[in-house]
Amino acid sequence: MEDSGDQFDVIVVGAGVMGSSTAYQTAKRGQKTLLLEQFDFLHHRGSSHGESRTIRATYPEDYYYPLVIESYKLWEQAEAQIGYKVYFKAHQFDMGPPDDKFLLAVITNCRKHSIPHEVLNRSQVIEKFSGRFDIPENWLGVSSEFGGVLKPTKAVSMFQTLAFQKGAILKDNMEVIDIKKDEIKGGVLVFTANGEKIWGKKCVVTVGAWLKKLVKTVNGLELPMLPMETNVCYWRIKEGHEAKYAIGSDFPTFASYGDPFIYGTPSLEYPGLIKVAVHGGDPCDPDKRAWGPGVSMDELKQWIEGRFKGIVDSSAPVAKQLCMYSYDAG
Ligand SMILES: Cc1cc2nc3c(=O)[nH]c(=O)nc-3n(C[C@H](O)[C@H](O)[C@H](O)COP(=O)(O)OP(=O)(O)OC[C@H]3O[C@@H](n4cnc5c(N)ncnc54)[C@H](O)[C@@H]3O)c2cc1C
Numbered sequence: 001m002e003d004s005g006d007q008f009d010v011i012v013v014g015a016g017v018m019g020s021s022t023a024y025q026t027a028k029r030g031q032k033t034l035l036l037e038q039f040d041f042l043h044h045r046g047s048s049h050g051e052s053r054t055i056r057a058t059y060p061e062d063y064y065y066p067l068v069i070e071s072y073k074l075w076e077q078a079e080a081q082i083g084y085k086v087y088f089k090a091h092q093f094d095m096g097p098p099d100d101k102f103l104l105a106v107i108t109n110c111r112k113h114s115i116p117h118e119v120l121n122r123s124q125v126i127e128k129f130s131g132r133f134d135i136p137e138n139w140l141g142v143s144s145e146f147g148g149v150l151k152p153t154k155a156v157s158m159f160q161t162l163a164f165q166k167g168a169i170l171k172d173n174m175e176v177i178d179i180k181k182d183e184i185k186g187g188v189l190v191f192t193a194n195g196e197k198i199w200g201k202k203c204v205v206t207v208g209a210w211l212k213k214l215v216k217t218v219n220g221l222e223l224p225m226l227p228m229e230t231n232v233c234y235w236r237i238k239e240g241h242e243a244k245y246a247i248g249s250d251f252p253t254f255a256s257y258g259d260p261f262i263y264g265t266p267s268l269e270y271p272g273l274i275k276v277a278v279h280g281g282d283p284c285d286p287d288k289r290a291w292g293p294g295v296s297m298d299e300l301k302q303w304i305e306g307r308f309k310g311i312v313d314s315s316a317p318v319a320k321q322l323c324m325y326s327y328d329a330g
Pocket of ligand 1: 013014015016017018019036037038039045046047048049052053054055152174175176177206207208209210214230231232323324325
């Protein structure tokens, strides 16, 4: 194993959105930073590629709220540094059966954190969104201020550029195969598949769906994590209605509680198409993926028909993109 001779304050393993933003933050603080990625930078085999992600403050889990509010500031700061946009403002609309414990927790958290919000019944939903959304008679809707869309591939590229500008060293096609404590001088030794051994004071591991694999190799621990392959679907908005569902109109990012959990974003990346997807998928090995078919379309089609009342064509998605989640199955 060849000792690279280089020494770093921080070695970040994995250059998805988490690792790339970490490398930017540590480099910005004057830490000598190395970012290592196993594949090409901006590859499409992990979780951070694509054109849109929802950002919202209305989670059922209480702990997200302060993190999300802080992150809005950090997104703005990063955008100001780079000089282009990755965040597009929108409101958030959550909906679901009135006894759904996750939707009720969303309402509780809105109240607890004084998030400006409205709890709406069916007729109020139809009125608020001028008929662009409908919900079943007994459902509730929660309209709130803090939603929006982030552009993931563009954001990863932004963080890598900013990290580089702040002096970080970025290396792709560098698979980390082991991480060991340096028993002699402290810190850690990071070993790569192409035979390098690199020393760092600290190592941050942000390897997404590969975490279970890497942790098992490093110390034999079996983490209860479940990588899943999922499908993002885009649907055609019927002619003449496109502008009403576009970002920048008052159409929100949205989440629909119950089974299945469905989410979506206003039309942005592909004009005339709207992203509506099921949160879920098929368990997978990140290195031996099925590459489809992903989630079943029947429930999604029904949901689109019911919520958009024929304004969005529910016969079939016009575009699909595969992606990976990893769940904490503990
Ligand atoms: C379809 C879909 C929709 C989503 N929607 C939302 C949403 O609306 N809102 C939201 O907040 N989140 C959403 N997410 C989740 C969000 O995208 C992920 O949480 C985020 O991208 C995870 O980033 P990451 O950096 O942790 O993982 P990744 O992007 O997977 O990055 C990990 C990186 O580590 C690299 N790596 C792995 N092992 C090694 C190794 N041994 N050595 C070197 N490099 C290694 C990988 O190649 C990869 O590049 C969605 C995810 C998907 C798939």
